Amino acid sequence: MAALSKIAAGNGHGENSPYFDGWKAYETNPFHPTDRPEGVIQMGLAENQLCFDFIKKWLMKHPEASLCTAEGVNKFKETALFQDYHGMPEFRQAIAKFMGKVRGDRVKFDPDRIVMSGGATGAHEMVTFCLADPGEAFLVPTPYYPGILNLCRFDRDLRWRTGVELVPVICESSNNFKITRNALEAAYEKAQEDNIRVKGLLITNPSNPLGTILDRETLKSIVSFINEKNIHLIGDEIYAATVFMEPEFVSISEIIEEVECNRDLIHIVYSLSKDMGFPGFRVGIVYSYNDALVSCTRKMSSFGLVSSQTQHLIASMLSDDDFVDNFIIKSKKKLFKRHEYFTWSLSQVGIGSLKSNAGLFIWMDLRKLLKAKTFEAEMDLWQVIIHEVKLNVSPGSSFHCHEPGWFRVCFANMDDDTMETALLRIRDFMRKNNAAMIPHNKLCRRSSLKLSFSRRVDDFMSPGIMSPHSPLPQSPLVRARS
C-alpha cells in the first residue's frame, strides 16, 4: 500500500494510549438502568446535561429559531445558502453579549473580534497555528485538560497537526495546584536549557480537571510574567459560566483593564460546549486583542466554520436576555447542588477531593488507596475502578498530573438516579476494599446510605429550604442572584 503522510501514520491522535481502556470498557458495556444495570457508568465525560428541560421549553416557545419547522421554514433557503467566514452579524453580536453576561457584565466584548471555529478544539489549533512554528512551544500548567476519546487533548489539539511542543509548568497539590511565578520561571528556564523557543503560556480558567478558578493576584502575576518574557497568553475560558460558588470568576479580559500590558499578547478561547452544554454544535470562538491574529484566524476559520443553521439558532437563543439571564442562574444552581451533594456523599465514605467551585467534575483524591506512590499503582487502581467498580473515571496521569492518586470524576453528564447508582458502587467498593481505613461507626451508618443520599439530594435540590443546620454552604453566587 502506498504510504500515508507522517501525520496520518503517527499516533498524534492518541487512540493507542492506555487511557483508551476506560472508553473501550464503557463503549462495550454502557450502563443502562434496565437493559444493562451492571454496565459501566460514564464519569469521564465533561458534559453539562443538567439544563436541557429549560432549553427544551425555550425551543418549544420559539419554533421559528429552528429552521425545519413551519414557523422557521421561510428562512431555510437564505440560511442554507449563506456562508461567510465572518459569521452572521447577529450571531457574533449574540456571542459577544453572552460572553459579557457570563463575566458579570464587567467587561464588554467587541463582536468584530469574534472569530468562529469548530469548537474550542478548532479555536486552539487556529491560535496555535498563528502564534508558533513547528518545534516552538507553549507552557501549560499541570494538571491540564484531558479529552473525550483521546485523553491528553491539548497534546492532540495543539500539537498533532501544528508540530508545536508543550512544556509542563509543574503545579503541586501542597498548595492546591497554584500557578506560582517560581513554577512558571522554572518551566521557562527548562525550555531554554533544552533549546526550545517558548512562544506562549496557555491557561485554563476555570481549570479542567481541577474545577478551581484563578484568583486575581495569580492572574496579574501571569500577565506580568508573559509581558516580561514577551510571550503570548492564551486563556481558555470555556468553563466561565460553570462557576457556581464564590469566589466569582475573574476573566483575563478584566485583568488587562487593571494592569499595564501589551494587549497584542492576549487571546481568549471560548466555546458553548460547557457553559451551554452544546458540544455537538461545535461553536468555538477565538477572541483576540491582536488585530493581526483576528484577521488571520478569521481567514483560517474557513476550515472549521459553525454551520449557518447553528448560527441562526444560537443567535436567536442568546439574543433573548430573559432566557440567558435565567439560564445562567439555573445552570449555576444545578451545578452547585450536584457538586455539593456529590462531594458530601464521597466524604461520607472517606473520599476527599480538591476544594472547587466550578466545572463539571471534581478532582478526587484517592492517594490513600494507592498500593505505592507510583503512576503504576495509579493505573492499577484505575483498572479496578473501571472493571470492578464499573465507573469510567479519568486518572490524574492522563492530565499530566505530577503526583499519583488523583482522579477526575464528572458529575453533570447523568441523571440523579444514575448518580445514585454510581455512589452506591463507590460505597460498596470502599466498604469491601478499605474497611480498615474508615472508622467502624461510619461503616455502620453507611448501611443506610441510599436512604440518606435520597434525603440529602432533596435538600440540595431546593437551596431555598435548606436547613440552617445543613452541613453544606448555600452557594453565595446563587443566593446573590436569585
Ligand SMILES: Cc1ncc(COP(=O)(O)O)c(C=O)c1O
Ligand atoms: C479546557 C478545554 N478546552 C477545550 C475543550 C474542547 O472543547 P470543544 O468541545 O468546544 O472543542 C475542552 C473539552 O473538554 C476542555 O475541557
